[in-house]
Amino acid sequence: MQRKMKKRILKITGYIFLVPFLAAVVFGAFIFIYSRLPIDETKTTPVLVDIPTGTSFVRVTKMLADAGLVENRFLFYSLVVVKRGTRSIRAGEYEFVPSITPAQLVDKLISGDIKKYRVTIHEDYSLQEVAARLKEYKMIDEKAFFDLARDRVFLSSLGITGSSVEGYLFPDTYYLNRSMSTRQIMRMMVERFWDKISPEMINQAAQKGFTVHEFVTFASLIGKETGYTAEKPLIAAVFFNRMKKGMPLQSDPTTVYDLKNFDGKVLRRHYKRESPYNTYIIRGLPPGPISNPGLDSYQAVINPAPVDYLYFVSQKDGSHFFSSSFDVHTSAIVRLRAIPGDRQ
Numbered sequence: 001m002q003r004k005m006k007k008r009i010l011k012i013t014g015y016i017f018l019v020p021f022l023a024a025v026v027f028g029a030f031i032f033i034y035s036r037l038p039i040d041e042t043k044t045t046p047v048l049v050d051i052p053t054g055t056s057f058v059r060v061t062k063m064l065a066d067a068g069l070v071e072n073r074f075l076f077y078s079l080v081v082v083k084r085g086t087r088s089i090r091a092g093e094y095e096f097v098p099s100i101t102p103a104q105l106v107d108k109l110i111s112g113d114i115k116k117y118r119v120t121i122h123e124d125y126s127l128q129e130v131a132a133r134l135k136e137y138k139m140i141d142e143k144a145f146f147d148l149a150r151d152r153v154f155l156s157s158l159g160i161t162g163s164s165v166e167g168y169l170f171p172d173t174y175y176l177n178r179s180m181s182t183r184q185i186m187r188m189m190v191e192r193f194w195d196k197i198s199p200e201m202i203n204q205a206a207q208k209g210f211t212v213h214e215f216v217t218f219a220s221l222i223g224k225e226t227g228y229t230a231e232k233p234l235i236a237a238v239f240f241n242r243m244k245k246g247m248p249l250q251s252d253p254t255t256v257y258d259l260k261n262f263d264g265k266v267l268r269r270h271y272k273r274e275s276p277y278n279t280y281i282i283r284g285l286p287p288g289p290i291s292n293p294g295l296d297s298y299q300a301v302i303n304p305a306p307v308d309y310l311y312f313v314s315q316k317d318g319s320h321f322f323s324s325s326f327d328v329h330t331s332a333i334v335r336l337r338a339i340p341g342d343r344q
Contacts, residue, residue, distance in 0.1 A: 031082060034075050035103035040068065043098035048115070050178070053091040060089055060109075069096055069105060076102060085110040092179040116175045121189070123171040123294030124223040126257075130169050130292065134185065137176070144182040154183070158190045160213075167216040167289025168193045196295055204302040216293070217285045218301045223293035224253035225312075226320060232300035234322055238309045247310070249279040257290040 047067050051060055061077065064070040080086055083106055092114030096105060107113075117137050121130055127149055134140045148154050149165045160168055165186065170193035176185060197215075205215035222235045239249050255270040256262045257277045271278075277286040311329035312320040315336055323329045 031075065031078055034072075035079050035106075036101050038099050038101055039071070039105065040098040043068075046095045046097050048093060048095055050093045051089070051091045053179075055091060057086045057089065064105075067096075068098060070102075079103065080106055083107075083110065090114070092177060114177045114179060116177050118173060119176050120173045121169065121171045121292070123297075124220070124227070124291045125169075125171060126291050127164065127166045127169070130189075134176075138178060139176050139180070139185060140182040145186070148183060148186055158187065159194065160190070161211075162213045162216075162288050164288055165190065167213075167220050167292055169292045170196055171292055171294050172196075197298060201298060201302060205298075208302065210301070213288065214285055215298070215301060217287075217289045219293040219297040220289035220291045221249065221251050221254065221279075221285070222300050223297040224291050225251060226318075228319055229296045231320060232296055233303060233305040234307065234309060235312065235320075236300040236304035237307050238312055238322065240304050241308060241310050243284060245310070246283070248281075248283055249285070251279045253290055254279040254286050257286070 047069065049063055049067050049069070051063065055063075057080070061070060061073055064076075065073060070076045079102055080089075083103075085106055089109045090112035092112060094108065094113070095115040096108070100108075117139070119133065119137050119139065121133060125133070127146075131140065131142060131145050134145070135142055150163060152163070155162070155165060158165070158168070169186070169189040172189075172192055174185075174188065174192075176188075180188075202212055202215065205212070210218060218236075218239070221239065222232050225235045226232060239251075242249055252266045252270075254277045255273055255275070256266055258275055259270070259273070271280040274281065276282065277288075277290065279286060307322070308324045309322040310324055311326065312322045313329065313332050313336055315321055321332045321336065323332060
């Protein structure tokens, strides 16, 4: 009798342990199937979800549900627990296509695969233009950007000896995300500058008598004068030749660099502006760069054309006519500006 009772107890105990086991297997299979079915295969339009730093897992789940990416919160919770991701979801802006599976969605959150923006900073953009482009993509806090641009401690940490980051924000294509700070973005752009402007180039500039800051300043003037790579060594030669003769550089872009609300047209009255940047008034280079030049402008500084030109004037197509004689230069101006506009 006791033996039969013992067998019965063992049999019942086996059932007790078997039921949870089977339930766990069934539930695991259910989660497995759920995790691999598309969330909504009928929708292909990307959905953006911006998860702020410090957002709780429960709050993240609600945000995803509000975006139409989580239909069953219990199953989603369970999937994230299985993947051990409840404390691993990274903040940032995510882009999801609703046709992905829950497993793919969770993997993206855990790996921090946040949305990146392809932002191109064109050659010879000024500091203001760089800020405008980054602001367009909602990448920076504008006030923080301009404060950092002139923060001597921050500039020193970047290896910049000048009073502004102008000139050192290297023009290139960057892949940025909105979780990056203004400081991080600016540092990335300056690091790109140091990657592109080699020690050899800096040494070549030094042999011509330029500090790094003067090298950047000179290149910025060349870049602002022409967008034609082939002309840049000629522009550099003109500036070198004028400096050797003690002539002012007379670079139009410098006359309006620090002018607020400039409308894009240099007028005669601008040539007389009292400004430390106005190379119609000062001799030599201005105190700092007037833009963020490209690599070909730096190459022009260290490899100017072997010509004796002292003058150049813009032609109708954006290129320039170069000359060594003031009389020839004057004649070219008359010829190229046959219908003079109001330059007052």
